[in-house]
Structures are given as structure tokens and as C-alpha cells.
Amino acid sequence: MNVRQQELHNRLQIVRQRMAQACAKAGRSKESVTLVAVTKTVEPEVAADLLSLGVTDFGENRPQELWRKTNAVPNGRWHMIGHLQRNKVDKTLPLVALTHSVDSLRLLEAVEAEAVKQNRSADVLLEVNCSGEGAKQGFEADELLALVEKIIQLKQTRIQGLMTMAALTQDPENARPSFIKLRELKQKLAALLAGTPHTLQHLSMGMSGDYEVAIEEGATLIRLGTILVGDLPNP
Ligand SMILES: *Cc1c(COP(=O)(O)O)cnc(C)c1O
Numbered sequence: 001m002n003v004r005q006q007e008l009h010n011r012l013q014i015v016r017q018r019m020a021q022a023c024a025k026a027g028r029s030k031e032s033v034t035l036v037a038v039t040k041t042v043e044p045e046v047a048a049d050l051l052s053l054g055v056t057d058f059g060e061n062r063p064q065e066l067w068r069k070t071n072a073v074p075n076g077r078w079h080m081i082g083h084l085q086r087n088k089v090d091k092t093l094p095l096v097a098l099t100h101s102v103d104s105l106r107l108l109e110a111v112e113a114e115a116v117k118q119n120r121s122a123d124v125l126l127e128v129n130c131s132g133e134g135a136k137q138g139f140e141a142d143e144l145l146a147l148v149e150k151i152i153q154l155k156q157t158r159i160q161g162l163m164t165m166a167a168l169t170q171d172p173e174n175a176r177p178s179f180i181k182l183r184e185l186k187q188k189l190a191a192l193l194a195g196t197p198h199t200l201q202h203l204s205m206g207m208s209g210d211y212e213v214a215i216e217e218g219a220t221l222i223r224l225g226t227i228l229v230g231d232l233p234n235p
Pocket of ligand 1: 038041061081165179207208209223224225226227
């Protein structure tokens with residue numbers, strides 16, 4: 001292993017340990033949480049190194065970067081986690097396992113139309129603004145519950161859960177109310193969609209600064225960038 005791979009190995013070991021501890025504290029199995037490595041700040045070689053160290057899932061927040069990196073590391077499971085413009089849906093859909101960031105009805109309809117056109121199914125999460133910050137993307141809670149009629153009509157798009165970005169703060173405890181809110185919202189939406197193909201099994205929440213709190217509150221997908229790939233040594 002080169003120095004970068006050694007460093008990634010060490011960081012992964014620490015993160016996996018802390019994930020396991022958070023799961024134990026919450027009475028959850030380790031297998032119930034998937035680490036999504038966010039590679040937006042690094043070159044595809046780093047994703048390839050992580051893949052060889054056992055990381056299976058990768059996230060990018062910009063479509064063009066996603067296209068480039070999926071092409072370079074086709075054996076990863078790729079997640080779109082940032083804002084997706086409607087004119088980039090066609091090229092993105094075939095490349096991703098899951099789109100976390102469906103943040104408007106217009107985008108949801110564009111995904112559905114493209115999935116029908118490409119004769120494929122699209123797995124998505126709905127992004128929710130849980131922190132109440134004006135600038136954040138995503139649906140408001142009451143907007144989301146009002147979407148049920150539209151969701152029921154979807155043919156090729158499956159709502160697999162919800163995603164949120166907590167406000168950035170020093171103390172991870174500050175993120176807990178947002179995570180609780182997302183979990184409760186998911187329960188409500190799942191009840192309204194019971195018996196449909198929309199299983200809502202996922203909660204995508206938790207980043208480098210707050211992932212343990214997110215796991216305690218039920219995260220099934222955590223999105224980690226800085227803590228894994230920030231300031232890496234050159235190999
Ligand atoms: C960058 C990014 C992350 C990772 O954030 P870190 O704090 O670096 O772990 C997670 N989710 C989204 C949507 C991001 O854009």
C-alpha cells in the first residue's frame with residue numbers, strides 16, 4: 001500500500017468502529033447502515049482505492065463529476081446526492097443506484113418521464129428541508145405529505161426514503177432535532193403509502209460532523225466526505 005492507501009485504510013477503520021459503536025448504542029445491527037463515501041473533492045483514483053478497501057457506495061453532488069467518476073470507477077455503486085438539473089436527468093439516471101436529492105415536484109416529474117422513456121425504474125429519495133434555513137434545497141414537511149397523490153401515480157419511480165442536510169454547527173447534538181424530524185416524517189409518509197411500491201426504507205442523513213447522531217436516530221445511509229478523503233497525503 002502507498003501512503004495514501006494506508007491513510008485511507010486507517011481512517012476507514014476508525015469510521016467503521018465509530019459506526020459500529022453508534023449502532024450498538026442505538027440497538028441496531030451494523031448491517032443496517034451503509035457508508036456512502038463522498039468523493040466530490042478528490043480524483044477518481046481515491047474512489048478506486050476506497051473500493052479496493054471494501055467501500056461499495058460512492059456519492060457525488062454535481063452531475064458532470066458524477067458522470068466522469070462513474071466512468072472511471074464503474075464497479076462502485078454511485079449515488080447522486082446534490083442538486084440535479086432537469087436537463088441532466090437523462091444522462092444521470094442510467095449511472096446511479098439511487099438519487100438522494102429529488103427536491104421539487106418538477107424534478108420528480110422529470111425523473112419519472114425519463115424513466116418511462118428509458119424503460120427503466122428510478123430509485124429516489126425525497127430531500128427535505130428539516131433545518132428551516134431559507135437557502136436550503138428540499139421540500140418542506142407539509143409540502144411532502146401533500147405529494148402523496150402524485151406519488152401514487154408514479155409508474156417507474158420508486159420513493160425509497162428521505163434525505164436531509166442538517167445545518168452545519170460545531171456541536172453534532174444541534175443536528176439531532178432535524179434527524180428526528182426526518183424519521184418522523186418518513187413514518188408518516190410510509191403510513192400514507194402503505195401497500196404501494198414506495199417502501200421508504202431509507203433515511204439518508206449524517207455527514208462527517210454528525211454521522212453518529214444520525215445513526216442513533218435511524219440513518220440507513222450516511223454520506224461522509226471530509227472525514228474520509230479530506231487532506232490526503234500524495235502517494
Ligand atoms: C459534501 C456533501 C456531503 C459530505 O460532507 P462532509 O461534511 O464532507 O462529510 C454529504 N452530503 C452532501 C449532499 C454533500 O454535498
